[in-house]
Amino acid sequence: MDDLKDKRVLVTGASTGIGAAVAIGFGAAGAAVGVHYNASRAEAEAVAATIRNAGGRAELLQADVRDGAATRALIHQAATALGGLDVLINNAGHVIKRTLLDDLDEALFDELVDLNMRSVFVATQEAVRLFVKQGHGNIINTTSISARMGGGPGVALYAGTKGFVSAFTRNVARELAPKGIRCNAVSPGVIETPLHARLTAPTIMETMRQAVPMGRLGVPEECVGAYLYFASDRLSGYVTGQVLEVNGGQLMV
Numbered sequence: 492m493d494d495l496k497d498k499r500v501l502v503t504g505a506s507t508g509i510g511a512a513v514a515i516g517f518g519a520a521g522a523a524v525g526v527h528y529n530a531s532r533a534e535a536e537a538v539a540a541t542i543r544n545a546g547g548r549a550e551l552l553q554a555d556v557r558d559g560a561a562t563r564a565l566i567h568q569a570a571t572a573l574g575g576l577d578v579l580i581n582n583a584g585h586v587i588k589r590t591l592l593d594d595l596d597e598a599l600f601d602e603l604v605d606l607n608m609r610s611v612f613v614a615t616q617e618a619v620r621l622f623v624k625q626g627h628g629n630i631i632n633t634t635s636i637s638a639r640m641g642g643g644p645g646v647a648l649y650a651g652t653k654g655f656v657s658a659f660t661r662n663v664a665r666e667l668a669p670k671g672i673r674c675n676a677v678s679p680g681v682i683e684t685p686l687h688a689r690l691t692a693p694t695i696m697e698t699m700r701q702a703v704p705m706g707r708l709g710v711p712e713e714c715v716g717a718y719l720y721f722a723s724d725r726l727s728g729y730v731t732g733q734v735l736e737v738n739g740g741q742l743m744v
Contacts, residue, residue: 493521494723494725495517495719495722496520496522497521497522498521498578498722499522499523499569499574499577499578500522500523500524500578500579500722501527501573502514502524503527503565503580503581503610504527505527505528506526506528506532506534506535506538507531507685508711509633509682509714510527510580511534511538511711513582513718514526514538514549515715516712516715516716517578517718517722518543518545519542520719522548522578523547523549524542524547524548524549524550525573526539528551528552528553529555529556529583536551539551550569550572550573552565552568552569556583556606556609556613557606562610562617563617567617570621575625577628577629578629578722579614579618579628580631580632580718581630581632582633583606584610584652584653585603585606585607586649587606587649588645589643589644590645590648591644595647595648600648607653607655607656608652608656611655611656611659612659615674622667622670622672623672628673630675631675631676631677631721632656632660632675632676632677633677634653634657634660634678634734635650635656636680636736637649637650637653638653638654638657639657639678639742639744643699660675660732661732664731668732673727673728673731674731675721675727675730675731675732675733675734675735677714678734678735678736678737678738679737679738680741681696681699681700681703681739681741682708682710682711682713682714684711703739703740704740705740707739709738709739713737717735
C-alpha cells in the first residue's frame with residue numbers, strides 16, 4: 492500500500508462511523524487526509540488527532556454538503572489545504588429518519604436528495620474539473636446494500652438515493668475512463684455505526700444480523716480495506732465502474 496503515501500484524499504462525512512474509520516485508515520497508509528464534517532466538530536477533531544498522533548497529516552474541513560455552493564467550495568478548500576487533490580471519497584450521507592410510505596413527505600425527500608445525491612453529484616463534478624487539469628484522479632462513492640435489496644423498514648427514499656449513487660458511479664466511470672480518472676463505489680451492508688444506534692431498534696438489528704451468513708454485523712473498520720483498494724493504482728489500476736459489496740455474505744452478486 493506504499494503507493495498511497497502522500498496521496499491527497501478528501502473524505503466527506505468523516506467525523507463518525509465508516510467515514511471516520513476510512514479517514515484514519517488513509518492516514519495510517521501515509522495519505523494526507525481532509526477530514527470533512529458538518530456539525531460534529533468534536534468528533535472530527537478526534538479523528539484528525541488520531542491521524543496526527545500516529546504520525547499522519549490531517550486537515551479539518553467544515554461544510555454543509557446539502558448546499559451545492561458549499562460543496563463546491565469544500566473541494567477547493569481541500570485542494571488548498573492538502574496541496575492538491577488525488578482522491579475524492581463521497582461518503583457523507585444519512586437515513587435522517589425511518590418513515591413508512593404513507594407518512595413520507597416532500598421535505599424529507601428534498602433533504603435526502605440534497606444530502607445523499609446532490610452532494611455526490613456536485614462534489615464529483617467539481618473534483619473532476621481539477622482531475623482533468625492534472626490528468627489523473629480517483630473517485631470512491633459510498634453506496635449501500637439497500638440500493639440492491641431495498642433496505643429495511645422505513646428507508647424507501649434512502650434506498651432510492653443510494654440506487655442513484657450506484658448508477659451514477661457506473662456512468663461517470665465510463666465517461667471519465669479515457670481521461671485517466673477512475674470511479675468506483677463501496678457498498679456496506681449492516682454496519683454497527685452511530686446511525687444505526689440512533690435509528691434502528693435492537694429487534695430490527697437482530698433480524699438483520701440473522702440474515703447475514705457470517706452470523707454477525709460488521710464494524711466500520713472492516714470497510715476500510717475496500718476504499719484503500721480502490722484508491723491504490725497498484726492494486727486496482729484496471730478497475731473502474733465497480734460496486735464492491737462489504738456485507739458478510741448477506742448479498743452475493
